[in-house]
Amino acid sequence: MARRDTEPRTLTPLPALETWREQLRRGGLDLAILLSVSSTARYGLEIIRHLQASTDLVVTEGTIYPILARLTSSGLVEAEWVAGETPHPRKYYRLSGEGRKALATMIGHWTSFRRKIDRLIEREKGSGDETE
Amino acid sequence: MARRDTEPRTLTPLPALETWREQLRRGGLDLAILLSVSSTARYGLEIIRHLQASTDLVVTEGTIYPILARLTSSGLVEAEWVAGETPHPRKYYRLSGEGRKALATMIGHWTSFRRKIDRLIEREKGSGDETE
DNA sequence: CGTAGATACCTTGTGACGCAAGATATAATG
DNA sequence: CATTATATCTTGCGTCACAAGGTATCTACG
Numbered sequence A, B: 001m002a003r004r005d006t007e008p009r010t011l012t013p014l015p016a017l018e019t020w021r022e023q024l025r026r027g028g029l030d031l032a033i034l035l036s037v038s039s040t041a042r043y044g045l046e047i048i049r050h051l052q053a054s055t056d057l058v059v060t061e062g063t064i065y066p067i068l069a070r071l072t073s074s075g076l077v078e079a080e081w082v083a084g085e086t087p088h089p090r091k092y093y094r095l096s097g098e099g100r101k102a103l104a105t106m107i108g109h110w111t112s113f114r115r116k117i118d119r120l121i122e123r124e125k126g127s128g129d130e131t132e
Numbered sequence C: 001c002g003t004a005g006a007t008a009c010c011t012t013g014t015g016a017c018g019c020a021a022g023a024t025a026t027a028a029t030g
Numbered sequence D: 001c002a003t004t005a006t007a008t009c010t011t012g013c014g015t016c017a018c019a020a021g022g023t024a025t026c027t028a029c030g
Helices: A017-036 A044-055 A061-074 A096-124 B017-036 B044-053 B061-073 B099-127
Strands: A075-082 A089-095 B077-082 B090-093
Touching: A017 A044, A017 A096, A017 B017, A017 B044, A017 B099, A044 A061, A044 A089, A044 B017, A044 B099, A061 A089, A075 B090, A089 A096, A096 B017, A096 B044, A096 B099, B017 B044, B017 B061, B017 B099, B044 B061, B044 B090, B061 B077, B061 B090
Parallel strands: none
Antiparallel strands: A075 A089, B077 B090
8 A cells, every 4th residue: 555655645726727637537437437348347456457558547446436336326337246266356347238328328429529629629720829 | 587497407316327428528618618718709608609509519607607717717718897888798708828828738638538538439349349 | 767678797505526545355475 | 463465445525517596787668
């Protein structure tokens, strides 16, 4: 447990930009996690490592377990304990049937949302934004 | 004030998908609003109409005024009252110098984030997701 | 004058969320 | 027994969007 003890815990009012970045992430986390367990069953820490390795998204334990619990209780993923094969039991999560439908819907929403923001960026970029 | 009185106010536990959609929006709202006032000064209700017209993003007054206040107090936009020319005074918002820098940074973050999610979707889509 | 309607801005109350930090559990090693 | 490594879960904090309701100002009608 000697991991993050060099940082004195974020007490600053967070310079507005940092807070925004965190906000942005929030919207994608559920989607990212569902995608992580969509083709293979994975356990908690494995999901964290998978996201980090494949997308650089850094998710901590305090973040992922509440989300997994929420996704489980709403029926989008199913959890199963697997013990014996590893030193410590692991809880594997996989997408449920309902989750698969939800995921398809979410991907649709994501695509639509992404398009809206991108369109706005392109429109405003070329509409007189020259300040120099 | 007879506008939204047909809907009995959302009391349902929100079927998980709805909550998620709202979460996703959150991350993009600041960005969308900054973009709205980046090339032209606009007042509150005008921003709402502009976003609706150009991107279908529906933002209500209860949402936009707190955000504008936050963006103003953190120095990313500047506000100016304009009275006399219209029946009712309007508060025009425009991007500040600092806001312009922040906007550029945010666009960078947005692009990077979007790429991560898109990559994840493509990877998982083609990695054994056939259930039929 | 009164009041009704339109426009515009702002505030309050509610529920939800991410996350750092810490707690808990298990098994192997010294 | 203590430590280390792995793994899951919980608590406390600050933050946010948003529906609903409130305020202020001008015009129109009688």
